[in-house]
Structures are given as C-alpha cells and as structure tokens.
Amino acid sequence: MKYPKGIKPRQYFNSRRSKPDKRVKYGQRGMTLEKDLDITNNYYLQTSRAVIHKKPTPVQIVNVDYPSRNKAKIDEAYFKTPSTSDYNGIYKAKYIDFEAKETKNKTRFPFINIHAHQVDHMKQCYEHGGIVFLIIRFSSLDETYLMPFGTFLVHWRNYLDGKRKSIAYKDIKSGSCIIRQGMNPRIDYLTAVDEIYFRNGEFQ
DSSP states (O other): OOOOTTOOHHHHHHHHSOOOOOSOOGGGSSOOHHHHHHHHHHHHHHTTSOEEEEOOOOEEEEEEEEEETTEEEEEEEEEOOOSSOSEEEEETTEEEEEEEEEEOOSSEEEGGGSOHHHHHHHHHHHHTTOEEEEEEEETTTTEEEEEEHHHHHHHHHHHHTTOOSEEEHHHHHHHSEEOOBOSSSSBOHHHHHHHHHOGGGSOO
C-alpha cells in the first residue's frame, strides 16, 4: 500500500484516526424541561407520591385515507394550540395544575412564552382552590423555579395594563421557590410545592 510521502504506515493511520473531542458540550449537560418532568412524574407515580401527567397536545385531523376496511392512514393533520396548561393531576388529595416553560434568556422570562387562554384556564383552577403554579427554567443558568400562580398573576396583570412584557429574573428568584435537581426524582418540584402550599403539613 502506498502512503503519503514521508509518512510511515503507523504514523499515517494514527493521523487519520478521529481524536476525541474534549470540549464540554454545554448544550447537552441537561435534558429538556419536558423530558425531566416526564422522568420525575413517572418516579412520583412509581413511588405512589402523586399522580400527575402531561396533557397530550391536541391534533386536528384534516384528511384520512382508507385503503381497506380495517386500515386507516392519516394523510394530513395539524397540531392545535393547547387551550389548557401542560400538566395536571392529584397530590395529597388536592387537584394540581401547572404550566412548564423554558427560556434561554438569563435576565427575564418573556410573556410571549405563554398564551392568554392558558393563563385563563389556570386562573379558573386557582379560583376553585387548586394548587396552580408555573415551573420556569432558565436553561442558560441551569436553574429551575416554581412560581405560585398568585405571584405570577400580579405580573401578568401588569403586562395586560401595558407595563413590562416580561418578568425579571430577580423577581422570579425572589417570588419563587428554587427546585432542587438530582437523580430520583430528576427535578423534585413536589418538595417545592410542600414548602409553599403545605407548611406544617397543612394546606395553606
């Protein structure tokens, strides 16, 4: 076999091998918030701590092909904008309902990330005595917070009045409970729920 001039066989093959990339891939350090919540909720379910699920995204089917009586194939469908929040379930005999959002912004949470009808739905649950909150992750900071809906609602009303179009990071940090991250559960948001809603073991 002929090798490039001046290069010995072993040297040639070594130079052709791909070297391991020692750079830290910061974008791959953690999973998405949705994936983390799926793992966490499954852990809560398996340990009988709570029953909480993600609501499926509604789909509008436009066209269906029926090649035979027992076979149907969806040819065209579209995701519809969810009219409710992302997650709901039961915890300590209380209805729980929350929205989960992730932002790369380091200094604020823009309201463009949430729809008005989702806020309306959470407000209805909140007024009927449910445990309602938002989980907000600042992915660039690797920090996740649980903000009670009552606190969020103050900022939302200011937004509707033409004031700030976002919630400042410092306001989220001061008005929320940080969620501890680990292995099991992945993000223990129910411990944050306990700290806010079940102080001294009683529902607040």
